[in-house]
Amino acid sequence: MSTFKAPKGTYDLIPPDSAAYLAVREAIAAPLRRAGYGYAETPGFENVELFSRGVGESTDIVTKEMYTLTTKGGDELALRPEGTASVLRAALEANLHKAGNLPVKLWYSGSYYRYERPQAGRYRHFSQVGAEAIGAEDPALDAELVILAVDAYRSLGLRNFRLLLNSLGDKECRPVYRAALQDFLRGLDLDEDTRRRIDINPLRVLDDKRESVQKQLAGAPMMRDHLCEACRTYHEQVRELLTAAGVSFEDDPKLVRGLDYYTRTTFEFVHDGLGSQSAVGGGGRYDGLSEMIGGPSLPSVGWALGVDRTVLALRAEGVELDLPAVTQVYAVPLGEEARRTLFGLVTELRRAGVATDFAYGGKGLKNAMKSANRSGARLALVAGERDLAEGVVQLKDLDSGEQRAVPAAEAVTAVRSALG
Ligand code: ATP
Ligand code: MG
Secondary structure (H helix, E strand, O other): OOOOOOOOOOOOOOOOOHHHHHHHHHHHHHHHHHOOOEEOOOOOEEEHHHHHHHOOOOOHHHHHHOOEEEOOOOOEEEEOOOOHHHHHHHHHHOOHHHOOOOOEEEEEEEEEEOOOOOEOOEOOEEEEEEEEEEOOOOHHHHHHHHHHHHHHHHHHOOOOEEEEEEEOOOOOHHHHHHHHHHHHHHOOOOOHHHHHHHHHOHHHHHHOOOHHHHHHOOOOOOHHHOOOHHHHHHHHHHHHHHHHOOOOOEEOOOOOOOOOOOEEEEEEEEEOOOOOOOEEEEEEEOOOHHHHOOOOOOOEEEEEEEHHHHHHHHHHHOOOOOOOOOOOEEEEEOOHHHHHHHHHHHHHHHHOOOOEEEOOOOOOHHHHHHHHHHOOOOEEEEEOHHHHHHOEEEEEEOOOOOEEEEEHHHHHHHHHHHHO
16 A cells, blocks of 8 residues: 655644644634624635736745646636635625625635745645725724734734734835835845846835845835825824724834735734744735726725644644533443434434534443543443333543433433533
8 A cells, every 4th residue: 555645835634633723713713703704715726817917926926836737728727825816806706896885894714825945834735714805995994904813813812923014105105115215225235136126026125034135224215204195194093093902013114025916004913933934914905906907996905814823823822722622422332222222312412512422333341431531521421231221321420430320311411411
């Protein structure tokens, strides 16, 4: 038999670890549901132009990280590297923005694919939960999304995350700033690749992680000193709303993020327990994206939080999630008749909402009790022929070892009250 391994840069989610991933997804989704975001699901692949236009031709995601393929029918597709372009495409295609109720608020959860150099916290297949509010320009909407992300992290018990905040300006002030930055960058001692970046995407140079580059950026012009009046006021309001909601942030004038479509509000959540893969989530306003992919003008804002890195951050902080018990009750039948009776009780208990499992495979008492203990159940239901003859089953507390007979007809009630 050959042994298969998961492809490089990927890993499988299997019990017991998978439970934490589900819990993180649910915890991120819960505040969104309470804030009027509806669930959206789009295909795992899209026409490649959606991302080359939407994410940006000059970004690392499009130039280096995208998985592209040609189908047998000749279509050029890409596995989705991010969610925003797809969700906006889906909203435009369904004309959600014409239904008259703007912003259109959507959330999503799923797998994303980037051909990256695999390392701790950086995978080729990873998982995000994201949210987009499409078609409204309002600082309260930017603030809402940031607050919902903070509330999600807090509800998980995460503490050591920081919010970095910046404004990238708009189509009035950004081009002026861009030109000033290009002038500055052209005077620096940079390698050829970086010099090319000056022409196509100069803001990304600010994001360069190398010490040699960062040192030279000391006197670089900053967007925040070039914001137009409208952008400055907008940003000030976002900051005030966050502060009023008890959300602290750090102004990071160099925060640009890896996608081309951001305007005005930009933010990133970082966690200090994750080494160099410190970003647990990020997002911002993307007022020009709809037009870039052929839609009408729809100012929008959104974020995506990384599920994998959030799980790693929780581990780094030693947070124990309050996960529901996989099995609360384990049923151990001794003999054929007991199998039928207890299997019936198992079904009844499950229908009553109690997580219940059963000793399958005709195990003997000793092995069945071992399985009961391994299952993590608090209670065992045990029954043999004599019990059945008396119309009872044995209810055993697996922590204390105490056992008592309860009438079979009252077993469900007895189990529920024993579980408290
Ligand atoms: P980074 O700077 O670490 O490459 P990014 O800016 O590319 O992150 P985004 O595109 O903003 O990330 O995606 C949002 C979140 O998704 C990130 O904050 C991170 O938590 C997660 N993420 C992005 N790429 C990966 C990856 N390759 N593996 C695991 N998680 C990822
Ligand atoms: Mg990246």
